[in-house]
Amino acid sequence: MAEYEPVIGFEIHAELATHSKIFCGCSTEPGAPPNTHTCPICLGLPGVLPVLNRTALEYGLKVALACHCSVPSPSIFERKNYYYPDLPKNYQISQKRSPIGLDGWFEFEVDGQPKRVSIIDIHLEEDAGKLIHPEERSAAGQSLVDFNRAGVPLLEIVSGPDLRSIAEAEAYMAGMRQLLLYLDVSHARMELGQIRFEANISVRPKGSTTLGKRVEVKNVNSFRTVTRAIEYEIDRQIEAYEQGERVLQETRLWDEARGMTVAMRSKEESHDYRYFPEPDLVPMVFTTEYLNGLLAQQPELPAARRTRFIEQFGLPAYDAAILTSEKAFADFIDAAVALGVSPKAVSNWMMGEMLRLLNERGLAPEAMPVQPRQLVELIALVEAGRINTTQAKKVFEEMFETGRDAEAIVQDRGFAQISDTSALEAIVDAVLTANPEPAARYAAGEDKPLGFLVGQVMRESRGQANAPMVNELLRRRLRGE
């Protein structure tokens, strides 16, 4: 069998995190009862005038600039004409000839290696409404429409066909989502449809420079299903070429139940959008000062932050990559370090207990119940010798569950580390009296009994003894060191 390579590009749709819709004042808050966030503008009633949301434009431009796009001036809106019941005007206000971003690139890491993907264009548009297809027999033949989402600002990011493997596709999707979160322009929660990925997939013999027929896959609503759909398409297309069959350029839908892609009926395919300039929205022109001002607001992006965590915080590359993979994590460690604690200590807590508990509870990083200040206070208690690390883990878990401060938990639980020399000496004496034989062996130069003796002291103190101090006391008492 000949060797094939996949060629993958993406169209990403991201809802921008504005308060109001792109062309009217209706709320964008998800989860409202049906048709409660609509008005004559987003319902497309005759005689209304859309007016562009300044923040939506700014958010879109921030992404275009972060992707190194050129920003055409003027940029204009156009009407994309098609009939579908989720589109009240029978056209979608979008951008085609002069979008807000053109010819950029986006760089991310795949297995530690940098990978650059071309960005063909970035444009603003309005989201459509939501269609519901009731299952009940009484509702046969009907679909229901909720227009709350119609007019929510969408940013579409179109990449070049530059990805060559599933791993690259996954890293690109994760990297783009990360960028949107870092720029603070989208909540980008896939399960809420706030970010949607449409992959264009073709395969070709390895070494070939021409592109095969490309298939667009829709109806994927999680990172996992995008990956599965791409895997399926690659296999299907290679199989077709191997059998001497043709691969059609078409749109296919992912069928989750059957774990396969299926062709859309061709009638729905015959799109002829007849784009033309939207007469109700005037052109946008951007001065260099305005664009430079937006660039100046650009926060530190993931790659720069990762480098800083390695160089300034002295974190291992792996830890730095994990802690910058989510903006919430990176913000957490920055906030904690700003309160004056060692980055390494914070990182250890985050990489260990925090990730473990978030995973166990299935919580998103943004939903992290412990505040940076609370972790800093816990670390301080450990460093001051008030509690030992075993106790600290219990405190952290309770803090995670209840949101209470470390000090209060330590008090309630009666946790206190015994670091008082005379109290420790009393326990050590009792242990030595009860265990004369190991004590004698250790005193005679055998090292092994030390661990046993320390363990006895810890048991006697119900885990509260300061272990390094116990070690030292035993050495001094038995060996005069």
Next chain:
Amino acid sequence: MALTREEVEHVALLSRLEFGEGEIERFTEQLNSILEHFTALQEADTSQISATTHVVPMLNVLRDDEARPSCTPDEALQNAPERSDDFFKVPRVVE
């Protein structure tokens, strides 16, 4: 560059318009005579003129991002041909 019957049928489909016997022929003829007028426009020299999308001398009309009250579902649905609870009801569309 005369418009063909097939092109008129395609545009009719895109516009969701249904025509009776003889109408397609009649409209093909009428549209062609309208398009003929454009040949006169094509004679004008536009090489020195940039593409015009708007004739209103306004740029960058923007509003602040503030959510304002919306219609009630009853107001939103008052022109709906059919409704089901607070949804617009349409013929089934599903792939």
